[in-house]
Amino acid sequence: MARNVLAVCWRQWRAERALDRRGVHFRSTVPAAVAAAYAAMSAAEFEAINGPQAWANWRTIPRAVRGRLPDRPCRVIDLGCGTGTSTQVLAYATPPGSLIVGYEQSAQLLAHTGRREYVHRGGHPANIRFVCQGVTEPFRGPDGGRLANGSVDLVSASGVVGHHLNTGTIRPLVGELRRVVIPGGLALLDYGPTLPAAALVSLLGAAGFLPLGHYRSWPLARSGQVAFRRPG
Numbered sequence: 001m002a003r004n005v006l007a008v009c010w011r012q013w014r015a016e017r018a019l020d021r022r023g024v025h026f027r028s029t030v031p032a033a034v035a036a037a038y039a040a041m042s043a044a045e046f047e048a049i050n051g052p053q054a055w056a057n058w059r060t061i062p063r064a065v066r067g068r069l070p071d072r073p074c075r076v077i078d079l080g081c082g083t084g085t086s087t088q089v090l091a092y093a094t095p096p097g098s099l100i101v102g103y104e105q106s107a108q109l110l111a112h113t114g115r116r117e118y119v120h121r122g123g124h125p126a127n128i129r130f131v132c133q134g135v136t137e138p139f140r141g142p143d144g145g146r147l148a149n150g151s152v153d154l155v156s157a158s159g160v161v162g163h164h165l166n167t168g169t170i171r172p173l174v175g176e177l178r179r180v181v182i183p184g185g186l187a188l189l190d191y192g193p194t195l196p197a198a199a200l201v202s203l204l205g206a207a208g209f210l211p212l213g214h215y216r217s218w219p220l221a222r223s224g225q226v227a228f229r230r231p232g
């Protein structure tokens, strides 16, 4: 396993260096710069720079949601889904029959989501849709309409909130979480260099969400996810 992880990190470093040379800098909290950088990547470059995140997702998301979702098909949103790597993990880890909607602002990356298989851990194909939109815009459904209040069981984010948002830009997203997550529902949000866990817990706490636990891919990881419950 250590060799695999090293290979993933090596690919990430090489791809990021090549992007840097082309003037593509995705490590930013400036919305226009983030959008331009991801739009300028090929799918192969994206998968290389996202490799460690894709690896981490299998170690955090299943643990964070286990035993915390109702035993029925759920309505799930995957914020900043890229080419569908995190959506695959959510398809695996959420109850069979769940509808998982991935939000992504890069149409170029979304075009590659169809290459993947989205399968529940029981082997059933999952019910997946994608919407091209920003994570700080009002949440829309696959039909383009605004999502109803209290209509989502789980909103998950990996590699986006703690890497591209900060305490100022996250506010519209927190408002949408308050609006769409059902009482008793979950928000699983990533923290990282641009938004530390303490700031995330404080912002979500002020919006009425209770922290349930912190999840990291390995003990020294500097980014991870916090699971929150909306009391109900």
Ligand SMILES: C[S@@+](CC[C@H](N)C(=O)[O-])C[C@H]1O[C@@H](n2cnc3c(N)ncnc32)[C@H](O)[C@@H]1O
Residues within 6 Å of the ligand: 031, 034, 038, 050, 053, 054, 057, 079, 080, 081, 082, 083, 085, 086, 103, 104, 105, 106, 109, 133, 134, 135, 136, 157, 158, 159, 160, 163, 164
């Ligand atoms: C590091 S990747 C993570 C991809 C995926 N969630 C995963 O865990 O493998 C970050 C993704 O978030 C998207 N993103 C960044 N800011 C966004 C925003 N404001 N709205 C929608 N997508 C955004 C990027 O285009 C990119 O696909």
